Amino acid sequence: MSFERPDFRHPKLAKNSAGYSRKDYEGAISTLCAGCGHDSTTSALIQACFELSIEPHRVAKMSGIGCSSKTPAYFLSRSHGFNSVHGRMPSVATGANMANRDLLYIGISGDGDTASIGMGQFAHALRRNLNLNYICMNNGCYGLTKGQDSATADKGSAGKKGKPNPYTSIDLCELAIELGASYVARGFSGDKTQLVPLIKGAIAHNGLAFIDVISPCVTFNNTSTSTKSYEYVRDHIEATNTFDFVPLQQEILAHYPEGTSQEVVMHDGSIIHLHKADSSKDVTDRMKCVNNLELEKSKGRLLTGLLYVNPEIMETHDIINSTLRPLNSLTEADLCPGNNALQMINASLR
Amino acid sequence: MKPTNIKDPEYFHKVIDCQYACPSHTPVPEYIRLISQGKYDEAFKINWISNVFPGILGRICDRPCEPACRRTRVEETPVAICRLKRVAADFKSDSTDFMPEVPQEKNGRKIALIGGGPASLTVARDLLPLGYTIDLYDDQSKAGGFIRTQVPSFRLPEKVLNQEVDRILNMGVTTHFNHYIDNLQTIIDKGYDAIFVGTGAPRGRDLPNLPGRQEGDASIFIGIEWLASVLYRHVTSTPEKVLVLGGGNTAMDCCRTARRLGGEDVRVIVRSPRADMKASPWEIEDAEEEGIPIIDNHSPIDFVIEDGQLIGMHFQKMTADYDENGKRTLLPADEAPVFMACDQVILAVGQQNAFPFIKPESNIAINKYGLPELDETTYQSSVPNIFFGGDAAFGPKNVITAVAHGHQAAISIDLFCQGKDLHVRPAPWTNLVNQKMGIQDWMYDSQVSTDKRYAVPTVDRVKSLKNRLVEVELGFSKKTGHEEALRCLNCDVQTVFEHSTCIECDACVDICPEFCINFLENGDEEDLRTRLLAPADELSQSLYVSPPLPTGRVMVKDENVCLHCGLCAERCPTSSWEMMQFTYNSAVAGQK
Numbered sequence: 001m002s003f004e005r006p007d008f009r010h011p012k013l014a015k016n017s018a019g020y021s022r023k024d025y026e027g028a029i030s031t032l033c034a035g036c037g038h039d040s041t042t043s044a045l046i047q048a049c050f051e052l053s054i055e056p057h058r059v060a061k062m063s064g065i066g067c068s069s070k071t072p073a074y075f076l077s078r079s080h081g082f083n084s085v086h087g088r089m090p091s092v093a094t095g096a097n098m099a100n101r102d103l104l105y106i107g108i109s110g111d112g113d114t115a116s117i118g119m120g121q122f123a124h125a126l127r128r129n130l131n132l133n134y135i136c137m138n139n140g141c142y143g144l145t146k147g148q149d150s151a152t153a154d155k156g157s158a159g160k161k162g163k164p165n166p167y168t169s170i171d172l173c174e175l176a177i178e179l180g181a182s183y184v185a186r187g188f189s190g191d192k193t194q195l196v197p198l199i200k201g202a203i204a205h206n207g208l209a210f211i212d213v214i215s216p217c218v219t220f221n222n223t224s225t226s227t228k229s230y231e232y233v234r235d236h237i238e239a240t241n242t243f244d245f246v247p248l249q250q251e252i253l254a255h256y257p258e259g260t261s262q263e264v265v266m267h268d269g270s271i272i273h274l275h276k277a278d279s280s281k282d283v284t285d286r287m288k289c290v291n292n293l294e295l296e297k298s299k300g301r302l303l304t305g306l307l308y309v310n311p312e313i314m315e316t317h318d319i320i321n322s323t324l325r326p327l328n329s330l331t332e333a334d335l336c337p338g339n340n341a342l343q344m345i346n347a348s349l350r
Numbered sequence: 351m352k353p354t355n356i357k358d359p360e361y362f363h364k365v366i367d368c369q370y371a372c373p374s375h376t377p378v379p380e381y382i383r384l385i386s387q388g389k390y391d392e393a394f395k396i397n398w399i400s401n402v403f404p405g406i407l408g409r410i411c412d413r414p415c416e417p418a419c420r421r422t423r424v425e426e427t428p429v430a431i432c433r434l435k436r437v438a439a440d441f442k443s444d445s446t447d448f449m450p451e452v453p454q455e456k457n458g459r460k461i462a463l464i465g466g467g468p469a470s471l472t473v474a475r476d477l478l479p480l481g482y483t484i485d486l487y488d489d490q491s492k493a494g495g496f497i498r499t500q501v502p503s504f505r506l507p508e509k510v511l512n513q514e515v516d517r518i519l520n521m522g523v524t525t526h527f528n529h530y531i532d533n534l535q536t537i538i539d540k541g542y543d544a545i546f547v548g549t550g551a552p553r554g555r556d557l558p559n560l561p562g563r564q565e566g567d568a569s570i571f572i573g574i575e576w577l578a579s580v581l582y583r584h585v586t587s588t589p590e591k592v593l594v595l596g597g598g599n600t601a602m603d604c605c606r607t608a609r610r611l612g613g614e615d616v617r618v619i620v621r622s623p624r625a626d627m628k629a630s631p632w633e634i635e636d637a638e639e640e641g642i643p644i645i646d647n648h649s650p651i652d653f654v655i656e657d658g659q660l661i662g663m664h665f666q667k668m669t670a671d672y673d674e675n676g677k678r679t680l681l682p683a684d685e686a687p688v689f690m691a692c693d694q695v696i697l698a699v700g701q702q703n704a705f706p707f708i709k710p711e712s713n714i715a716i717n718k719y720g721l722p723e724l725d726e727t728t729y730q731s732s733v734p735n736i737f738f739g740g741d742a743a744f745g746p747k748n749v750i751t752a753v754a755h756g757h758q759a760a761i762s763i764d765l766f767c768q769g770k771d772l773h774v775r776p777a778p779w780t781n782l783v784n785q786k787m788g789i790q791d792w793m794y795d796s797q798v799s800t801d802k803r804y805a806v807p808t809v810d811r812v813k814s815l816k817n818r819l820v821e822v823e824l825g826f827s828k829k830t831g832h833e834e835a836l837r838c839l840n841c842d843v844q845t846v847f848e849h850s851t852c853i854e855c856d857a858c859v860d861i862c863p864e865f866c867i868n869f870l871e872n873g874d875e876e877d878l879r880t881r882l883l884a885p886a887d888e889l890s891q892s893l894y895v896s897p898p899l900p901t902g903r904v905m906v907k908d909e910n911v912c913l914h915c916g917l918c919a920e921r922c923p924t925s926s927w928e929m930m931q932f933t934y935n936s937a938v939a940g941q942k
């Protein structure tokens with residue numbers, strides 16, 4: 001068994017505009033089961049960060065507990081990171097984000113970490129629209145603790161133990177839209193053509209971007225009776241849209257036919273071009289988005305793609321009107337503005 | 351693209367870059383792996399079977415395998431394949447288990463070999479175990495051909511040469527040394543079942559029309575004749591100032607020999623630009639390290655004679671002009687001739703074939719280049735029982751090519767003597783063995799070494815320049831040999847894909863450090879090459895394509911820079927990738 005990847009990389013791979021090669025975004029070799037969907041999701045993350053020329057040292061990776069939450073060890077080894085306790089990724093990410101708003105936050109969680117023990121934390125991070133890229137690697141089970149059904153396991157679905165799940169499942173995307181996330185998407189670890197642009201869009205988005213990534217657990221939940229297996233997902237997937245992510249300052253070259261495409265200008269000026277099968281499906285209308293999800297679900301289909309986006313609404317810092325600078329850059333003069341300032345504040349309160 | 355037919359033995363053979371490039375297809379990674387395990391006898395045996403002269407070739411082989419080595423596409427330098435061969439020869443035990451049995455009872459067929467160079471010796475080695483009676487004729491006093499008379503002892507000690515040549519002669523060759531065949535018809539008339547002509551390309555080119563050539567004759571030598579005279583001690587010294595003309599390996603051997611015989615100011619003068627020199631880079635390097643300047647772009651004008659004595663030469667400076675197709679023309683530069691003083695000139699400006707001993711009465715067809723008309727597969731001449739090989743067949747090449755010809759000629763002679771069709775050649779012997787050991791453990795060392803190529807230690811320059819018999823290279827120690835052997839990427843351990851079990855989870859794609867593996871819509875090769883994850887513009891390297899998978903896509907692997915690290919197989923949950931050792935042994939005479 002190799003615990004190391006060879007040092008060599010394809011000699012003809014290009015560097016990105018920040019001068020990094022894809023290798024600069026890698027992490028340690030994965031210790032997850034061979035074939036775990038989480039590794040593919042990790043690889044999509046690496047690809048997205050590479051393509052966006054993100055500087056690794058400007059990133060903080062946060063996670064909870066679970067196989068999924070272990071993955072920050074397997075990407076961006078030059079970034080900051082915090083592996084917190086089970087279900088507590090959102091609060092640790094919130095604290096970090098409040099202290100330094102200049103970093104890019106990638107929160108990694110699992111369906112157990114999010115929809116069971118961490119549900120309360122998840123809800124409040126959404127509600128505050130924290131500027132965080134929240135990626136939930138959703139395998140419908142607690143992989144790390146040997147595959148118990150999670151709250152996202154579909155009713156009737158059965159994993160390796162063979163017992164069908166008797167409870168209703170939680171649709172994390174619907175919940176995210178309802179509770180205030182401003183960018184909500186669903187991807188599949190086995191489809192990087194869709195997943196990489198979804199992650200890039202999330203990174204460009206200012207506010208809480210939630211991506212529910214269906215990420216099969218090959219060991220405990222890849223059975224023919226499971227609705228989160230590679231085969232089942234491939235057979236039931238329904239892409240709401242395909243899209244191109246055009247980063248800021250890049251010329252738009254493709255031509256998009258009218259009616260079937262929708263353009264969303266992101267906070268940083270980059271643009272998302274959606275190509276839709278059905279032009280009535282507007283991804284900026286919350287109600288319609290939830291309807292679409294329910295409609296496809298009733299047909300037994302799993303809707304993927306960019307489900308909802310609202311680049312306009314304010315993120316936590318804007319809402320609480322916090323300082324524009326990271327706390328560690330504030331000097332004594334900034335923090336103790338002196339007697340004059342105190343007098344002015346007192347006067348304003350009289 | 352159509353699914354790759356991995357049953358075709360040439361598919362995986364081609365992935366083993368070094369073995370594929372080797373004219374006699376030595377199973378390189380297999381012997382290197384054995385060296386890394388300290389199994390020198392086994393490593394030696396593999397070489398002996400395939401290339402007949404491991405100790406010799408481990409020193410002087412032209413090594414076409416090295417520029418082909420996969421490592422040159424991954425980093426700067428190839429594995430020191432050639433020098434590892436020497437490690438096997440240096441550290442093997444005295445056991446002779448590898449020797450095939452030669453039957454006491456002969457098969458009644460008699461074969462004549464003309465010339466005792468590597469080509470003829472290979473034919474002898476291959477045919478003796480099959481019961482043939484072999485007569486060898488050579489005009490020299492010992493066998494070895496040019497590797498004896500031309501290759502200087504400081505590159506190849508006589509002891510090593512004798513050992514490997516005698517090993518074959520002792521298998522039962524009847525030798526006729528000091529026996530120049532002046533008319534091949536005399537041999538034909540003796541009624542041999544087959545005759546193999548391995549007489550080499552024995553004539554060195556002269557510059558007969560250059561002014562002063564006649565007058566200076568006493569101080570002007572033809573390179574290959576001069577080297578032979580040094581061997582036989584007819585020449586034992588050189589004057590102080592020597593000019594060697596020519597840019598090939600013969601020039602390098604001449605200049606380095608001259609340096610050892612008293613030449614203080616030895617220079618090599620080349621007509622063309624240095625980049626176009628024929629000599630191997632390592633030979634040029636060695637010459638320069640011995641204080642011999644290589645002066646390029648100088649074309650000889652005349653020999654300058656004073657009082658009947660050679661005192662120097664004039665040269666015209668040249669410039670190389672390349673047209674848009676990269677075709678070169680050498681043009682005289684607009685400069686006055688350059689004079690270089692010298693006491694002696696050695697001409698190493700080319701080598702030619704000559705067959706003065708083949709007379710029209712023998713009816714052997716000779717083509718317009720003065721070479722025999724041969725079938726390119728069987729090496730049969732226009733006279734059915736006469737075969738050619740080595741430098742005599744298609745012009746001067748090298749030892750390993752002569753050996754490869756020898757093997758093929760032996761197969762042809764064996765088929766011919768049995769009255770079989772020479773074009774129905776025996777197939778190579780191949781085998782595919784899974785390397786899995788335990789759950790995720792391999793029988794080979796799958797870790798990829800990032801060590802740079804190790805340099806071979808050499809003797810003290812001063813010492814070696816004093817005595818032409820002192821071998822310059824000392825060879826790797828066991829330890830360095832081990833480290834160098836670990837640089838090998840095990841290209842014979844193949845990645846074998848089974849499409850029917852693949853669940854398209856992408857684990858192999860994600861782990862592969864080289865982005866070799868892709869799952870995508872099929873297309874023709876040109877189109878596929880534009881759509882792979884990593885640039886796939888190395889057209890000489892194959893794409894491995896699977897039958898369609900459940901999603902309708904295909905797996906496409908670019909073999910180009912695969913490290914054979916086995917990570918894809920380790921990460922595959924369904925064992926759809928397997929690491930399998932592919933053995934490819936070229937056919938030998940007598941093989942069914």
Ligand SMILES: Cc1cc2nc3c(=O)[nH]c(=O)nc-3n(C[C@H](O)[C@H](O)[C@H](O)COP(=O)(O)OP(=O)(O)OC[C@H]3O[C@@H](n4cnc5c(N)ncnc54)[C@H](O)[C@@H]3O)c2cc1C
Pocket residue numbers: 410411412464465466467468469470487488489490494495496497500501529530531532548549550551552574577599600603701707739740741742746747748749750752
């Ligand atoms: C200076 C020099 C250095 C070289 N260095 C290298 C090197 O480092 N590595 C490498 O791979 N190759 C090298 N070569 C090339 C290599 O020596 C030859 O390619 C190789 O020896 C050819 O083998 P062969 O069996 O075809 O013939 P040869 O080795 O040429 O043997 C032919 C033999 O036949 C004899 N012969 C010829 N005509 C007759 C006749 N009519 N009757 C009887 N005997 C006859 C010759 O005297 C000779 O002994 C070098 C060549 C030269 C000139």
Ligand SMILES: Cc1ncc(C[n+]2csc(CCOP(=O)(O)OP(=O)(O)O)c2C)c(N)n1
Pocket residue numbers: 065066067068069086109110111112113114117137139141142143144145150
């Ligand atoms: C407070 C606490 N409760 C329970 C556990 C046990 N535990 C570890 S991981 C895990 C579930 C992980 O599931 P998920 O987040 O879906 O991750 P996966 O392994 O499936 O990727 C549980 C319950 C724990 N580590 N801490």
Ligand code: SF4
Pocket residue numbers: 031032033035036037038067068139143144216217218219220
């Ligand atoms: S147990 Fe499941 S989720 Fe955990 S690493 Fe293995 S396959 Fe992935």
Ligand code: SF4
Pocket residue numbers: 845861862863864865866867911912913914915916917918919
């Ligand atoms: S052996 Fe497999 S993982 Fe390693 S380089 Fe080759 S294809 Fe990639």
Ligand code: SF4
Pocket residue numbers: 035851852853854855856857858859918921922923924925926927
């Ligand atoms: S890891 Fe195995 S099962 Fe997964 S895509 Fe590769 S070959 Fe197929």
Ligand SMILES: [Mg+2]
Pocket residue numbers: 066068110111112137138139140141142143150
């Ligand atoms: Mg889970």
